[in-house]
Amino acid sequence: MNADIVIVGSGFFGLTIAERCANELGLNVVIIERRSHIGGNAYSETDLETGIEIHKYGAHLFHTSNQRVWEYVNRFTSFTNYQHKVYTNHKGVVYPMPINLGTINQFFSAAYTPNEARALIAEQAGELAGKDPENLNDKGISLIGRPLYEAFIKNYTGKQWQTDPKNLPASIISRLPVRYNYDNRYFSDTYEGLPTKGYTAWLEAMADNPKITIHTDTDFFDTTQPWNQEALVGKVPVVYTGPLDRYFNYSEGKLSWRTIDFETEHLEMGDFQGTSVMNYADAEVPYTRIIEPRHFHPERDYPSDKTVIMREFSRFAEAEDEPYYPINSNEDREALLRYREKAAQENGVLFGGRLGTYQYLDMHMAIGSALSAFDNKVRPHFENGAPINGGKNA
Numbered sequence: 001m002n003a004d005i006v007i008v009g010s011g012f013f014g015l016t017i018a019e020r021c022a023n024e025l026g027l028n029v030v031i032i033e034r035r036s037h038i039g040g041n042a043y044s045e046t047d048l049e050t051g052i053e054i055h056k057y058g059a060h061l062f063h064t065s066n067q068r069v070w071e072y073v074n075r076f077t078s079f080t081n082y083q084h085k086v087y088t089n090h091k092g093v094v095y096p097m098p099i100n101l102g103t104i105n106q107f108f109s110a111a112y113t114p115n116e117a118r119a120l121i122a123e124q125a126g127e128l129a130g131k132d133p134e135n136l137n138d139k140g141i142s143l144i145g146r147p148l149y150e151a152f153i154k155n156y157t158g159k160q161w162q163t164d165p166k167n168l169p170a171s172i173i174s175r176l177p178v179r180y181n182y183d184n185r186y187f188s189d190t191y192e193g194l195p196t197k198g199y200t201a202w203l204e205a206m207a208d209n210p211k212i213t214i215h216t217d218t219d220f221f222d223t224t225q226p227w228n229q230e231a232l233v234g235k236v237p238v239v240y241t242g243p244l245d246r247y248f249n250y251s252e253g254k255l256s257w258r259t260i261d262f263e264t265e266h267l268e269m270g271d272f273q274g275t276s277v278m279n280y281a282d283a284e285v286p287y288t289r290i291i292e293p294r295h296f297h298p299e300r301d302y303p304s305d306k307t308v309i310m311r312e313f314s315r316f317a318e319a320e321d322e323p324y325y326p327i328n329s330n331e332d333r334e335a336l337l338r339y340r341e342k343a344a345q346e347n348g349v350l351f352g353g354r355l356g357t358y359q360y361l362d363m364h365m366a367i368g369s370a371l372s373a374f375d376n377k378v379r380p381h382f383e384n385g386a387p388i389n390g391g392k393n394a
């Protein structure tokens with residue numbers, strides 16, 4: 001076996017570790033990937049009918065304030081100056097998201113100044129004054145008041161999570177800002193943009209080293225192929241970025257995920273909605289949002305008479321579905337603690353990435369945590385013989 005390290009999964013976490021091991025340490029790296037392509041959920045492909053780049057596993061917008069990550073990713077791709085903006089349709093009227101002074105004034109047909117809008121929202125959130133919001137419902141009302149919460153958050157969240165917002169953690173909504181000015185950029189990070197030549201070119205550039213061998217269509221749990229769990233663990237260092245519960249054969253219970261069904265439609269028109277993402281805030285519309293990917297790259301020469309759109313429907317993931325967003329219920333969190341204990345004992349295996357740690361990670365977080373894992377675990381292992389997972393050695 002000509003591998004110094006085996007990496008399970010070719011998403012951003014696995015590729016970052018692979019790239020560092022090959023380029024910094026000169027190691028022979030084998031990546032195994034269950035799918036027929038590399039890149040994990042950030043993978044994109046060209047739509048044959050229109051030539052438009054499609055993000056196969058859902059729209060991916062790159063943004064970060066982490067200087068180290070920004071410098072690192074720029075080694076493999078340049079970025080366009082795309083700035084993400086989202087609009088939302090409520091009762092047939094379109095408003096800017098996240099909620100900002102434009103949304104507030106349009107909703108109340110007013111011309112409030114920042115201070116007037118703050119005072120109004122404080123009054124409308126007054127019913128929860130002094131209480132520490134424990135769930136998404138209360139957090140939403142305390143942030144923006146009941147009328148705006150009921151229009152833009154309550155039903156959208158209900159559709160997206162299929163759960164009453166009273167039973168969801170307040171933290172979900174904390175990542176959505178509320179602004180008392182007219183800034184309607186979706187992200188507040190220092191750096192933002194889309195890979196100029198697309199995600200797949202970026203992902204391939206990371207793996208472009210003769211010391212990295214990739215086996216696609218290869219499942220770590222398939223014992224009929226040589227790169228499997230039984231054959232490798234304890235014999236060669238393994239970085240595992242697949243689902244944590246699957247690794248331990250679900251011994252502590254299944255961790256729950258939300259998945260998305262995409263309904264793709266080709267249209268004989270140059271522009272369907274005038275923007276990349278339109279949310280649908282109302283309960284009567286079954287999908288949460290429509291993505292029109294051509295708008296991610298206004299600089300490209302896409303056809304002016306055709307477009308493609310994707311409607312997104314959210315639901316609980318079953319065994320055969322793609323796991324997209326960790327649900328993190330109380331049972332999930334308890335099982336996760338037990339899995340973490342088991343992972344720490346696992347001989348020579350480093351668990352990482354969003355599936356391997358059961359965490360929602362943006363791309364820059366997956367890359368950032370892989371860079372840290374390389375510095376703190378992988379490099380010390382190969383240079384000084386330290387255990388790769390902080391526990392036992394392979």
Ligand code: FAD
Nearest residue numbers: 009011012013034040041058060061220242353354362363
């Ligand atoms: P993944 O990309 O999931 O890679 C894991 C890989 O492991 C997969 O390729 C999988 O096939 C493989 N694997 C699993 N099990 C096995 C096995 N048994 N054997 C072999 N291989 C296996 N981030 C942003 O920054 N901006 C966004 O706008 C954004 N939008 C998103 C939208 C959606 C719908 C989703 C789901 C995620 C989004 N993300 C976004 C997050 C982004 O996808 C992640 O940060 C990134 O994918 C994490 O990389 P990873 O390597 O941890 O995991």
Ligand code: UDP
Nearest residue numbers: 088097152153154156157160172173176279
């Ligand atoms: N959200 C909402 N209405 C919107 C957009 C977002 O209620 O128009 C809420 C919803 O609960 C969502 C959360 O804010 O889960 C975070 O939004 P984000 O766009 O980050 O969600 P993602 O698409 O990443 O799940």
